[in-house]
Amino acid sequence: MKCSDLGEFGLIRRFAPRFALAADDPRYGIGDDCAVLPLSTDRVQLVTTDLLLEDRHFVRRWIAPHELGHKALAVNLSDIAAMGGTPTAAFCSLGLPGDIEVAWIDSFFEGVEELAKTTGCPLLGGDTTKARDGLVINFAVLGEAEANRVKYRSGAQVGDILAVTGYLGDSAGGLRLLQGGHPTSGPAETPLLTAHHRPQPQLAAGHCLAVRSAVHAMLDVSDGVESDVRHLMDRSRVGACIELTRLPYSPALQAVSNAHQWALETLALTGGEDYVLLCTIQADAFDEVARALAQETGTTLHPIGTITDTDQLVYTRDGQPATLSGHGFDHFR
């Protein structure tokens, strides 16, 4: 059997049991956006790591080096945000093809540095080696959070409202423009490219949501909402219903999708790399949480569905059952 037969999540399910912690272990390991380790009676450390490979996660000629530096750090900070944490330190491993220009590397680290400074997450170490073929970029990021405020994927409760903290599909729209060889510099196109190349980790929103007990579960949207809702369902042992008419689209994505006749729902559900937060909130507290999030961080909370007591993910359109053929992103398929 090849690893491509199992898929990314099949692989993780297969080897994770080897590293299961004892039931009384205070540490939380594989299965969420970050691992969680006790620091003191009331503080925990968060740890996450993400590997980006050239031509798999990015195409070098499509992304400026400073944007790639930003993005490689940002996707890890998004994992810290998803647990409600504050980043504290970053570590970067780089595999560099021998022909890469030093100016390129300077610019890459300029992008890292800028985001590291604005988020208070200094680069404190790493490893550098020559790569035979494509660029290899791995970041590991540490963070901290209040022990009793960390949000897991496993906390969703039946009746919760499922919500996202921003537009869906912009990043996927930007990627599709690049893949199709379409113009990328128009007033509607630029925001999509920016969403794809310079995702903004929602640290303030993550913290604001994490300190509220009505927020039961949280993760970030990296694989695509469909896939990420399934992660939530798996860990929380619940089902979910997504109302397709509530999926939030940016004006830019609507304009570009109209022009190219793209299916917005597919982009929103399966595109991935949105790096907004997906959370479940006790229904009677939703309005209060949404108001607080808007006031404290300027972030809009978009309700997109509910948590159900089945083990199914179902879609409705205007309340009527609907079907979809798309699937979330799996790196091995």
Next chain:
Amino acid sequence: MKCSDLGEFGLIRRFAPRFALAADDPRYGIGDDCAVLPLSTDRVQLVTTDLLLEDRHFVRRWIAPHELGHKALAVNLSDIAAMGGTPTAAFCSLGLPGDIEVAWIDSFFEGVEELAKTTGCPLLGGDTTKARDGLVINFAVLGEAEANRVKYRSGAQVGDILAVTGYLGDSAGGLRLLQGGHPTSGPAETPLLTAHHRPQPQLAAGHCLAVRSAVHAMLDVSDGVESDVRHLMDRSRVGACIELTRLPYSPALQAVSNAHQWALETLALTGGEDYVLLCTIQADAFDEVARALAQETGTTLHPIGTITDTDQLVYTRDGQPATLSGHGFDHFR
């Protein structure tokens, strides 16, 4: 300018200043085996990360998957050992070519698991993705140490004795057997292959040395003694003199080198991947430290030279000046 023109250490010198910490920052960043972050008044956290690329750091057909799993974790644990720490958690990013067998991955993680268990360093997370070409393996490892017992590369003092905690060149000898297509299964060959494929991180020795104030500086031998002594010199602003007749060779390496007419000194000084510890010790305390290390951990401390007040690395043979042409390993050259 290409990155191959700068070399690995030139690259690090170039981008590290971007991430320099403020003078009063309690954290220690780029420039040692691990970064050091305060945990409490008397404890610090250690963080290290290492990237291994197929055909650069290993050849898949030469190393069993469980050995590669062991080695990928071991090289990080060696960095924790070099600072005098105890490992606490590991994180593994894997880039897997699509055709790799699931059985291979199972065996890889068997090797990780075994070393994780014996060293108390559980795998608590990671990332898995498909790789286009070769395997990509990145580990990030966390550890802890007593704040006032951590040993840095920068602590060497003029007059210190330079010492290593084990034989040099075995790993390089094993690699040379593989590269030359020589038999690898004889009684002298097997220990060299084992040294190359299953290095043992010297955690107990690192801890024993770290708690002794007469030990002034420490790092692990990964690039090769020559290169690693230069790291020590750079950080401590000292020189060093290595007495070539004191380089410790295993009986196995001596036998195999005799048979193949290999230059032992070159293997010992520039081969690298020994993963023994290199330390500098106040001369009048050397015997006492060596005795304690032997009693507590069964490890022999081999004096190989002294720290000098020049900025040069010089060699002597039986006390007479000697020259060498070899150089330590640089991933970009």
